[in-house]
Amino acid sequence: MDTTMAKADGMAVDLRGESNWTAFDAPALVGSSLRFISGDPHGERFRIRYYRDAAQQLKARVWFGPETEGPPGHAHGGAIAAVLDEVLGLTGWAAGHAVVVANLNVSFRNLLPLQTVVTVESEVVSMSGRKVLVKGRVCSGSAIYAEADCLCIAIGHPKTSDEG
Amino acid sequence: MDTTMAKADGMAVDLRGESNWTAFDAPALVGSSLRFISGDPHGERFRIRYYRDAAQQLKARVWFGPETEGPPGHAHGGAIAAVLDEVLGLTGWAAGHAVVVANLNVSFRNLLPLQTVVTVESEVVSMSGRKVLVKGRVCSGSAIYAEADCLCIAIGHPKTSDEG
Numbered sequence: 638m639d640t641t642m643a644k645a646d647g648m649a650v651d652l653r654g655e656s657n658w659t660a661f662d663a664p665a666l667v668g669s670s671l672r673f674i675s676g677d678p679h680g681e682r683f684r685i686r687y688y689r690d691a692a693q694q695l696k697a698r699v700w701f702g703p704e705t706e707g708p709p710g711h712a713h714g715g716a717i718a719a720v721l722d723e724v725l726g727l728t729g730w731a732a733g734h735a736v737v738v739a740n741l742n743v744s745f746r747n748l749l750p751l752q753t754v755v756t757v758e759s760e761v762v763s764m765s766g767r768k769v770l771v772k773g774r775v776c777s778g779s780a781i782y783a784e785a786d787c788l789c790i791a792i793g794h795p796k797t798s799d800e801g
Numbered sequence: 802m803d804t805t806m807a808k809a810d811g812m813a814v815d816l817r818g819e820s821n822w823t824a825f826d827a828p829a830l831v832g833s834s835l836r837f838i839s840g841d842p843h844g845e846r847f848r849i850r851y852y853r854d855a856a857q858q859l860k861a862r863v864w865f866g867p868e869t870e871g872p873p874g875h876a877h878g879g880a881i882a883a884v885l886d887e888v889l890g891l892t893g894w895a896a897g898h899a900v901v902v903a904n905l906n907v908s909f910r911n912l913l914p915l916q917t918v919v920t921v922e923s924e925v926v927s928m929s930g931r932k933v934l935v936k937g938r939v940c941s942g943s944a945i946y947a948e949a950d951c952l953c954i955a956i957g958h959p960k961t962s963d964e965g
Contacts, residue, residue, distance in 0.1 A: 673869045673877035705837045707887075713837035714902045715886035719879030723871075726878065738878045742906040 650684055651754060652698040658688035663695060663727040674723040680704070683720065687727070695728045697757040699775070701749060712749040717775055717783045720757060725771045725787035728759040734769055736789035749775065749782040767791040814848055815918060816862040822852035827859060827891040838887040844868070847884065851891070859892045861921040863939070865913060876913040881939055881947045884921060889935040889951035892923040898933055900953035913939065913946040931955040 707713025729736035759773030848864040871877025893900035923937030
């Protein structure tokens with residue numbers, strides 16, 4: 638079933654990525670328990686789809702639904718922080734490590750209107766021993782809504798990743 | 802209607818505070834839009850009640866429901882971060898300022914089992930100009946699940962608060 642277009646209040650929610658992005662089921666890396674953000678793809682809370690861009694960086698398109706409201710007509714900062722926790726943590730997983738998030742530092746830049754689709758960009762900044770440092774941001778075009786740094790800790794043995 | 806005891810999966814969720822705490826409707830300081838955490842008090846996501854303790858510090862009892870799942874059987878880190886954003890921001894409001902959260906820095910200490918009631922403690926660390934620094938933690942007895950620092954910015958003119 639194609640969930641890139643889903644009806645919300647009679648309006649289609651367009652979660653499609655850029656033309657050079659590839660759909661990627663990042664939450665499946667963790668498993669079906671990961672449902673706070675990803676588990677209700679047709680609901681009124683979050684709708685999210687993951688992609689890898691041409692450089693294999695993890696991206697997400699996210700819709701903040703009416704149940705995420707905080708300030709009138711805008712997403713709750715906690716909802717934005719939650720999405721950043723999920724996407725940045727999954728960026729660590731997508732880099733080949735089973736990780737837990739140890740620290741998440743979110744700076745809120747602008748109020749995010751409800752029922753808009755935004756992009757979460759993320760990248761691994763460094764990997765040192767068990768520490769995987771990831772940064773990312775919630776944005777739309779030139780508008781930045783929030784930025785975050787995330788310290789992930791690899792648990793158990795990281796998977797071997799192919800070079801190149 | 803008394804929402805301190807609410808049924809979940811046939812089991813009562815006990816959100817009562819300590820005997821010397823006073824119920825305090827902190828979300829009402831912001832208004833009815835603030836519903837991501839507080840807006841579904843009988844649902845399967847978050848159930849929360851606010852109090853002031855004997856020293857007038859804001860406290861919350863929070864239940865993380867099945868919809869907040871991240872790791873199997875445990876709360877999503879993003880759900881914990883969201884609750885900390887709400888409670889620490891409201892601590893700024895309860896201190897007499899209309900605030901927005903500018904930065905939230907969360908350190909996750911232990912996995913939090915789903916469907917347990919925990920306490921969020923918070924306190925204003927400093928107020929300087931428009932900056933209100935708040936810290937807090939999610940805990941239960943001696944168990945600490947997460948700790949956070951939160952920089953709030955007062956918007957408009959802070960309310961005048963009574964001395965003593």
